[in-house]
Amino acid sequence: MDQAPVTPPLVAGPLRLVPFRALRLADSRISDPASARTLARPYHDVQQRLRTWEQRGFLVHDDTPALYLHEYTVSGITVRGLVGAVDVSHRAHRLDQRAILPHEGIYPAQADDLADRMEEMCINPAPILLVQRSPAPLRELLATVRSGPAEQLIDRAGQLHRWWTLRDPELLARIGELLGPTTALIADGHHRYAAYLKLQARNPGAPTDRGLAMIVDHDDTPLFLGAIHRLLLGSSIRDVADAAAALEITTHETTHEQAVAALGPSTLVATDNETWMVIDLVLDDGRVEVEVLHDLLVPSLAHGPSRITYHHAAQDALRQAGPDRGTAMLMPATTLSQVQQVVEAGRLFPEKATSFQPKPAFGLFIRSWLDERPDPSSPAPPPVTPDLTRS
Numbered sequence: 001m002d003q004a005p006v007t008p009p010l011v012a013g014p015l016r017l018v019p020f021r022a023l024r025l026a027d028s029r030i031s032d033p034a035s036a037r038t039l040a041r042p043y044h045d046v047q048q049r050l051r052t053w054e055q056r057g058f059l060v061h062d063d064t065p066a067l068y069l070h071e072y073t074v075s076g077i078t079v080r081g082l083v084g085a086v087d088v089s090h091r092a093h094r095l096d097q098r099a100i101l102p103h104e105g106i107y108p109a110q111a112d113d114l115a116d117r118m119e120e121m122c123i124n125p126a127p128i129l130l131v132q133r134s135p136a137p138l139r140e141l142l143a144t145v146r147s148g149p150a151e152q153l154i155d156r157a158g159q160l161h162r163w164w165t166l167r168d169p170e171l172l173a174r175i176g177e178l179l180g181p182t183t184a185l186i187a188d189g190h191h192r193y194a195a196y197l198k199l200q201a202r203n204p205g206a207p208t209d210r211g212l213a214m215i216v217d218h219d220d221t222p223l224f225l226g227a228i229h230r231l232l233l234g235s236s237i238r239d240v241a242d243a244a245a246a247l248e249i250t251t252h253e254t255t256h257e258q259a260v261a262a263l264g265p266s267t268l269v270a271t272d273n274e275t276w277m278v279i280d281l282v283l284d285d286g287r288v289e290v291e292v293l294h295d296l297l298v299p300s301l302a303h304g305p306s307r308i309t310y311h312h313a314a315q316d317a318l319r320q321a322g323p324d325r326g327t328a329m330l331m332p333a334t335t336l337s338q339v340q341q342v343v344e345a346g347r348l349f350p351e352k353a354t355s356f357q358p359k360p361a362f363g364l365f366i367r368s369w370l371d372e373r374p375d376p377s378s379p380a381p382p383p384v385t386p387d388l389t390r391s
Contacts, residue, residue: 005105007348008194012092013099014180017084018210019065019172021371023050023123025363026058030155036125036362046121047370062165067172068365069145069164070214074358077224081216082142082175083127083163083365085372088196089209100130101185101343102193103354111194119199124212124367128189128196129359131336134217138178142220145171155361163364184215185339187223187356207369214360218336226355227333229317230293233326234304237272240279240327243300249292250280260330268293269330272323286345288338290331294350310352 029035053059071080092098118124145164152162166172186193196211216223232240244251251270254262259269259276268279268289281292298305305326311317314330321328334354342349 005107005348005351008102008106008111008190009197010092010095010098010102011088011100011197012090012097013183015099015182015184015215016087016176017067017082017179017213017215018087019067019167020085020210020212020367021065022062022068022083023366023368024060024062025053025366026060027153028156029058030153030161030363031157031159031361032363046123047368050123050368064167065371067166067175069142069166070360070364071146071150071162071221072358072360073160077358078221079216079223079358079360080142080221081130081214082179083212083214085124085210085367086128086130086213086215087209088193088200088211089204095344095346099183100193101183102190103185103339103343103349104190104351105348106190106194108194110191111198114191114195115198115202118195119202119208122369124192124196124369126362127212127214127360127365128192129187129223129356130184130213130215131187131218131223131356132182132184132215133219134215135178135182138175139217139220141171141174141178142217155363157361159361161361161364179215185336185343187216187354188359189213207372210372212365212367214365222336223356224358225333225335225339226312226357227314227331228352228355229311229314229331230329231309231311231317231320231326232298232301232305232329233309234306235301235327236303236323237270237275237277237327239301239303240270240297240329241277242302243297244279246300247296249282249297251277252280253277263330264332265289267332270327271318271321271330272325272327273318273321274323286341288334288342288349290334290350290353291342291347293329293331312355 025035050059054061068083070083071078145166148164150162150164152160154160199208241251254276256276259278262278263269266281266283266289270277270279281289317328339354
């Protein structure tokens with residue numbers, strides 16, 4: 001990307017999930033990469049493609065709007081959350097007004113492209129993933145919901161899904177009452193979130209006032225936060241040691257085994273596979289490890305990095321490190337409390353700082369805007385050129 005990431009716009013409360021008529025792929029097509037590819041270019045064919053799938057039984061279309069409590073299990077981790085159309089029609093002008101909390105910057109061109117794609121398709125293909133610590137009464141209410149019958153399926157990837165369809169007006173009203181005053185952090189989908197806001201600015205008062213989202217209660221079924229390691233191409237282990245010394249950050253060289261054992265909160269490991277160095281950080285002003293690395297250490301390097309690459313597996317970063325290539329920086333996993341700490345202070349994380357897992361499978365919940373127009377056969381209103389200075 002040629003652009004630098006920017007702060008995405010902010011949505012004001014109350015946090016509101018609106019019922020919608022879910023489109024769902026047939027069991028054998030959920031988590032199928034081929035199904036996801038069929039929603040690629042040409043985008044103007046997608047609506048006809050969905051109608052054809054529905055006629056052939058490849059797609060289920062719920063008759064009436066609902067919220068959904070969706071539970072999925074991936075590699076032994078169970079995640080559960082509310083799925084609905086989240087209201088993005090109100091902008092926040094102060095931090096204390098925010099309902100949805102981004103923690104990463106976005107590239108405007110990428111958000112524009114996603115907005116254009118969704119506008120041509122007239123659908124939200126998948127929910128963005130939001131996470132919060134829900135109020136206890138909401139957790140208890142949804143536990144009661146789970147005591148009732150659920151639908152379930154096993155998708156193409158062998159993962160189990162269960163969901164409860166919520167249509168009772170009193171139940172929906174109570175969920176809205178409990179959810180409204182809360183906030184939710186974006187765990188996955190920052191660019192789709194920004195695309196939702198661009199679409200809402202183009203067509204206010206339309207179905208684009210909302211975007212598809214899933215809200216997970218971290219105190220009920222916590223998402224797993226994994227580390228994302230770095231490879232500093234063109235920077236040597238000596239560059240890292242000298243930069244740390246200049247910043248009065250303590251380092252010491254040790255063995256491979258001892259360095260890996262030391263990796264943890266406030267501690268990074270740097271290596272070129274010949275020298276292993278432990279970096280002991282002093283975290284003050286509410287900063288977290290990845291901020292110290294990118295805001296202080298990397299800018300102080302005498303050489304490079306010419307490029308930074310990002311790796312979910314430490315072995316992938318180590319495999320590419322070497323004295324003549326670059327230095328691997330092994331990172332501790334960020335905690336949800338640290339993410340909330342940074343966001344509440346009004347800051348954003350550096351790029352590729354968090355990895356929330358597992359994400360929802362593609363195909364279980366799709367939202368069509370055509371369902372939410374007064375007359376689905378009528379054309380959409382003409383698009384309004386967005387005010388990019390406001391988004």
